[in-house]
Amino acid sequence: MESLYSFLLFLDSMLGGAGWFPFVLLGVGLFFTIYLKFPQIRFFKHAWLVVTGKFDHAGDPGDTTHFRALTTALSGTVGTGNISGVAFAIFLGGPAALFWMWATAFLGMTTKFVEVTLSHKYRVKTEDGTMAGGPMYYMDRRLNMKWLAVAFAVATVISSFGTGNLPQSNGIASSLEATFGIDPLIVGSVLGILLALVILGGIKRIAAVTAKVVPLMAVIYLIGALAVIFANLENIGPSFMAVIGDAFTGSAAAGGFLGASLAYAFNRGVNRGLFSNEAGQGSAPIAHAAAKTKEPASEGMVSLLEPFIDTIIICTITGLVILSSGVWKEKHENVFDRSDMLFIEGQYEETNDEDVAQLYALINERIESQVKRYTGTISVVNGVAVSDGFTLINARSIAEDVKYSFGGDDPFTGSLKIEDGKPIKDNLIVSGKSLVHSAPLTTIAFTRGYFGDFGQYIVSIGLMLFAFSTAIAWSYYGDRAMTYLFGPRSVMPYRVIYVAGFVWASFSDTTLVWALSAVAIVVMTLPNLFGILLLSKEMKQTVNDYWQKYIK
Template sequence: MDIVETINNALLYIDGFLGSAGYFPYLLIGVGVFFTLYLGFPQIRYFGQATRIVRGQYAKKDSPGDTSHFQALTTALSGTVGTGNIGGVALAIFIGGPAALFWMWVTAFFGMTTKFVEVTLSHKYREKTEDGTMAGGPMYYMEKKLNMKWLAVIFALATIISSIGSGNMPQINNIAQVMNTTFNIEEWVTGGVLAVLLALVIIGGIKRIAKVAEKIVPFMAVVYVIGALLVIGYNYENILPSFQAIFSSIFSGSAAVGGFLGASFAYAMDRGVNRGLFSNEAGQGSAAIAHSAAKGKEPASEGMVSLLEPFIDTIIICTLTGLVILSSGVWSEKHQNTFDRTDMEFVVGDYTDNNPEDVNKLMIHLDEKRSVPSEVKEYTGTISLQNGKAISDGFTLLNARSIAEDVVYKDKDGNPITGEIPVSNGTLEDSTIVVEGKSLIHSAELTAVAFTKGYMGESGKYVVSLGLLLFAFTTAIAWSYYGDRAAIYLFGPKSVLPYRIAFVALFFLGAIVDSTVVWTLAYVTVALMTIPNLIGILLLHKDMKNTVKDYWNNFKSSGAD
């Protein structure tokens, strides 16, 4: 086992106690349900008011803050609308099947209220820094109102780690992959060019970030939505079957289809909730940092603006991505690709996806939340090859949660291998061997293929490339701000420059490392922020209710902003 697999396995182990733990989906959705009932469905009642506020209808020039309501919204959206909308949705469907999309919707609906709460409280307890800019976020209400400095420190440290683990490396990794697939641009070239551009933007701080975001976010959303509608329209006859696939498997799990080996209810729910959180960040507390910079005297006013984010991000954009993938049918089809080591597993026996018994055994084996032991065993031994093709049997190669076909093994120079290669505990011992063949695909690559199954044909992948480039790049920009606010809270203003240098350097590194490891790191860091934040806002439920009550009293008397 090489260092990459060791790191990935260690991260998966940690994630088992955090985002992938059985309690996490219930905690995340439960907090949203509690506040939805406690505050009387604010995501519905305040939706219209939110749209009026974001248009500047009640704005006052003398309100304290650094950005307008619209700039704060687009900055926060630039942080949430990213790889989660393109690669994350594809990953959720790839693992959990169509039902995962339903659980993303559930997470978003109740997440609208959670976002409303965390942003309101963060705006209420924000502070002005030494350089005159605003700094806010969950760490400030944790310390100032809850008197829990230790929890604030945990959250701030998690924010810095998460800014790298979810807001930085997964973004450039997906960009680099798609740019390589679409335009044959080397990953290190994409990483280098965008790292320089990133540095130029974040040096200017929140005001420059907000100006960039308010121009790019609306443009990229329109382009992506139009492109998605062109694919869905082309496959219009599959729209209703796609919804049927989503709703028919909500509580039963997704059945095997084509190369897709099926997924249990627990797995579909877990991936849907996890990906929903990664997409809209409701409950994570990250967007609250951007909204804390918004001009306004009434915290609840900015909280109302923020509840629009999960609606735009997940209910609209993620749904369109999901329908593109489902209606095009590519999610259950095998495609020619180069296998990542962390996606591959050699198992004992000869399996086919035409045999229902084989499919059931493999589905149980691949389900990390299985309630029964797996009968499938990891393969250890040698594989005999002739011109890159296996001529020995007794094993099956699984790649990307599917049975691989037409597999070719090549050396590091791209030449087909003849001879024997050793396999230990389901993994190739020689990490330099390149393996190609047909299997399911996931993440941004799956979305890019889906976009070619419409009116645009092969040109559709350029919409994904452009969308991913803009979505993911602006996400990294926003997360650099989240991280530097956390650094200021922990270490003071002098820590901002070293943090930004490290952020840019790791952004470049993210372009060339294994994508599976990057996504696994993202799972861990998202949960490290979310759990302390959810605890904090639950403890402040009465404060939140009083803040909303004060807003409406002041609004009736003076048109509060």
């Protein structure tokens, strides 16, 4: 697993983690924003009117309403990205990361408007009478680039696991285990059965379920979040100032947080923003293709609301909960993931400015560091290291009160061999105090409000609903891609594997799952961005034609 994780990190460093990717993603959004004269502002009010059904016509082709298409697409985006993803971004880049999530969402509103409009324009009716659409259809039918359409469809199948399946299941299981102590395998198995029951019903059942679940989960989550925000109201202003003030400087060290460079916060904020709202990824167009309308641009306008709801509203609320409560810079008792641990030479203290500067260089990519990985033997007595000459870094912070054991609760006594910063023994359990990230960080933050410890249950319930609905939506994206590639007969085997993957991810390593999702997102995004750029003139004409009809 460690070798796989290293390989995924390498791929991510060449793709989503590379310096060029955020500029490509934001650049496409900026280009269309200017080229189409800020549609996310001009058409914002009209988009809400379309959702209400004001411009619907009886007999329009499609499988579901504008509202249900929107909630299905939202269920695909509103998931662990809004709970775990925001926490992960702030953990990596500090408050500055939230600003770049906002920027990604604002420009992403236009990107989603474009990709949905073009995909809806070239949708088709399948053999079973249902609509099928997505970027692969405009790539094939309009651009005559079969190879690009196939590449995108394959990437969609992969991404259905890396984005909509594995991280969602893992996030649910981690949260329920931390809150209720439920075995992750039991969580995965039970939800896997429920997932199978829903997705076997196709788009109509999926749309019906998400139309009920999305509003419910939004209300539950909002109540819990506001309880924390109002309890820490005096910190809201400083939190906003930190987000905006750090946006172009990076976030300084604070508490256990060792700081983040501007480049790192920018990259991680954009990356997590994309994971949250999926603008440019090409996933939402698949759901919107089922909407009943003859006007592709009208459905495109509905879709521009998604990044606004998903990121600018929900992610901001999560971010304010985490920042105002202060938990993002505090160390908490936890069991360390092997992938998060790094033993380094020498002893470092957070109170020493020179030590902090050295560690800042270590944990911020592309900054040269003099810190060396530790190789040697550590003596442990009763679970506590008695050797010196090393420091354990866990989750980008200096670990404290570290305990070592091998299964069960019995502390370990003996020698531990460390090679290149990692322990040799795979079954070693290390626990202590360090920063935490993903769902556990948001869970802790929700306990700092009026509901106290009960707040953690709101996160667990909200995360379960958010993530489960995302898994439902992405199963549909994957089966439409399989339909394009291999025909309707391939859908059932895909669904079986999809459910099995959902169960497996419930008890797999958190960091490994996030690394897989980061790679899958970019593999799907790049062909779609390339395709919509080639059709920029057609997009502009399509929008102008629709708007003239609307004015008349």
